Every structure is written in structure tokens, then in C-alpha cells.
Amino acid sequence: MHASDAASSGARGGGAEPSRSRRIGVIGVTGYAGSHIAAEAVRRGYEVTGISRTAPDPIPPGVVARPGSIEDGELVRSVAREVAALVVAVHGSVGGKPFLLPLVPMLCEAAGAAGIRLGFVGGAGSLLVAPDGPRLVDTPEFPEMFRAEAESHAAVLDALRSSATATDWFYVSPAAEFGAQSPGERTGSYRTGGDVLLVDADGRSHVSGPDFAIAFVDEIEHPAHRRERFCVAH
Numbered sequence: 001m002h003a004s005d006a007a008s009s010g011a012r013g014g015g016a017e018p019s020r021s022r023r024i025g026v027i028g029v030t031g032y033a034g035s036h037i038a039a040e041a042v043r044r045g046y047e048v049t050g051i052s053r054t055a056p057d058p059i060p061p062g063v064v065a066r067p068g069s070i071e072d073g074e075l076v077r078s079v080a081r082e083v084a085a086l087v088v089a090v091h092g093s094v095g096g097k098p099f100l101l102p103l104v105p106m107l108c109e110a111a112g113a114a115g116i117r118l119g120f121v122g123g124a125g126s127l128l129v130a131p132d133g134p135r136l137v138d139t140p141e142f143p144e145m146f147r148a149e150a151e152s153h154a155a156v157l158d159a160l161r162s163s164a165t166a167t168d169w170f171y172v173s174p175a176a177e178f179g180a181q182s183p184g185e186r187t188g189s190y191r192t193g194g195d196v197l198l199v200d201a202d203g204r205s206h207v208s209g210p211d212f213a214i215a216f217v218d219e220i221e222h223p224a225h226r227r228e229r230f231c232v233a234h
Contacts, residue, residue: 018047024220025083027051027070027090029063032180032209033121033216034089038063040213044221049079073106080114085220089121092152101152104159112167117220120171124205125150126157127173127197127231136176136197157229170225172216175233177206184208190215190232198233207233 024041028034029050038048042062050056055065068075070090080086088107092100111118125137125146136142137150157171175198190211191198199205207215215232219225 018045020082021084023047023049023083024217025049025051025079025086027076027086027088028121029065029089030054030056031089033174033212034087036209036213037087037089037121037216040210040217041220044217049083051075051079070100070103070107073110076107077110077113080110080116083114083116085117085119086111086114087119087121087216087220091149092123092156093148096148098152098155101155101159104156104163105165108160108163108165108167108169111169112165116168117223118167118169119216119220120156120160120169121216122157122171122173122229123150123153124173124176124178124197124231126154127176128195129197131196160227168223168226170219170223170227171229172212172219173229173231174212175205175207175231177204178209178212180209182206184211184234186210186214187234188214190234193231193233195229195231198231200234205233 022045024046026034026038026048029038030052038050041048048063049066050063051066051068053069055067056063059065066079090100107118127136129136129139137147160169160171185208190207197205212232
């Protein structure tokens with residue numbers, strides 16, 4: 001069980017310019033996961049550089065908006081040189097076709113060249129429902145409308161695991177119930193696991209947006225999963 005309700009020490013004050021170590025980049029800052037991660041990072045005193053196709057409206061305090069696309073390699077490299085960690089919180093597929101997978105080599109190159117951590121917000125579909133499988137996405141109950149997204153994110157994880165890159169990446173899968181449709185509340189607590197879906201005593205797999213964000217920023221601040229996937233649930 002983890003808890004992280006106290007803001008980190010070293011938060012900037014008095015309007016001082018934060019050092020690189022107190023800056024985090026979030027690609028997809030206007031999305032559900034990205035916005036929660038940005039808010040948690042700001043709460044701990046980080047300055048967040050938020051990349052999205054449209055700037056947040058209004059722009060949250062502590063966020064520096066950088067309108068643009070994850071497909072813009074020069075923009076990604078520029079932000080990577082300014083931050084201590086780069087978060088990728090975007091869809092795995094667009095229009096039913098893989099979107100993120102082809103960008104993985106560029107993202108790893110940018111983060112590796114800058115010497116920073118690269119964190120991916122993944123999906124739950126690639127998690128195993130039991131130690132010997134199957135994957136959640138391969139069960140009969142998995143919603144067909146989410147299959148392309150789940151398969152695309154699973155392919156991203158496979159690409160990271162098979163890559164020869166030395167980039168310090170991590171990949172975080174949320175519980176099965178995660179998103180705007182089941183937002184939940186901030187509790188300050190979460191559980192972590194490996195490749196097997198976490199469920200509670202009632203058989204439910206869920207995590208709120210704020211608590212997922214706590215786990216994600218905890219991993220940035222206190223690395224425990226280098227070049228591997230972990231999952232987060234209540």
C-alpha cells in the first residue's frame with residue numbers, strides 16, 4: 001500500500017524559475033490521464049510543460065502550454081531537453097489504426113538523448129486476468145469498441161520490451177475501470193502489481209484518476225520500475 005498526500009520538498013516559491021529537476025513534460029495534457037498527472041505534479045511543486053494539439057482552456061497554474069503534436073519530433077526533443085521526465089498520455093490508436101506505435105523509436109531517442117525518464121500511460125487490456133492468462137483484451141467480456149485501442153497500447157509495450165534502446169522508460173497500466181466514465185475520488189492510496197490485473201476483495205478492478213496520477217508521479221520521483229510495466233489499482 002502506498003500513500004503520498006504530502007507535497008514534495010523543494011517546491012519552487014517566490015516566483016523563482018524552477019530547475020530542470022522540477023520540470024515535467026506531459027504529452028496529452030488535456031486528456032483524462034494527462035490532466036490528472038499534470039495536476040498532481042503541479043501540486044508537488046513541479047512546473048509542467050503540457051503538449052497538446054489545443055492549449056488547455058483555461059491554462060492551469062503551473063502549466064506552460066506548448067501547442068503541438070506528438071508527431072512533431074523537433075518539439076518533443078525540445079521539451080525533453082528542458083524537463084526531468086517526459087510523460088506520454090495519448091491514444092494508442094486513431095480511427096481504429098495504430099497511432100502511438102510508430103512514434104516509439106522517436107520518443108525513446110529524444111528521451112535517451114536528453115538523459116531523462118520516459119513514462120507511458122498504458123491500458124489495462126494487455127494485463128493478464130490470471131498468472132497463466134489470458135489477457136483482459138482476449139476475454140469474451142472485453143468491449144469490442146475498445147479493442148483497437150487496447151491492442152495498440154499492447155503493441156507499444158511489446159515494442160518497448162523488445163527495443164535495444166537504453167532509454168529509462170516505464171509503462172503504467174491502470175485498473176480495468178479507469179477514465180472519465182468512472183472518475184472516482186482521491187484517496188491518496190493505491191496498490192501496484194506487475195502483469196496481472198489487480199482486483200479488490202469484491203472482484204472489482206478500479207482506480208480513480210487522482211490516485212493513478214499519484215502513483216505515476218511517485219514513480220517519477222522515486223524510480224522503482226525501470227524499463228518495465230507495472231499496474232495500479234485501489
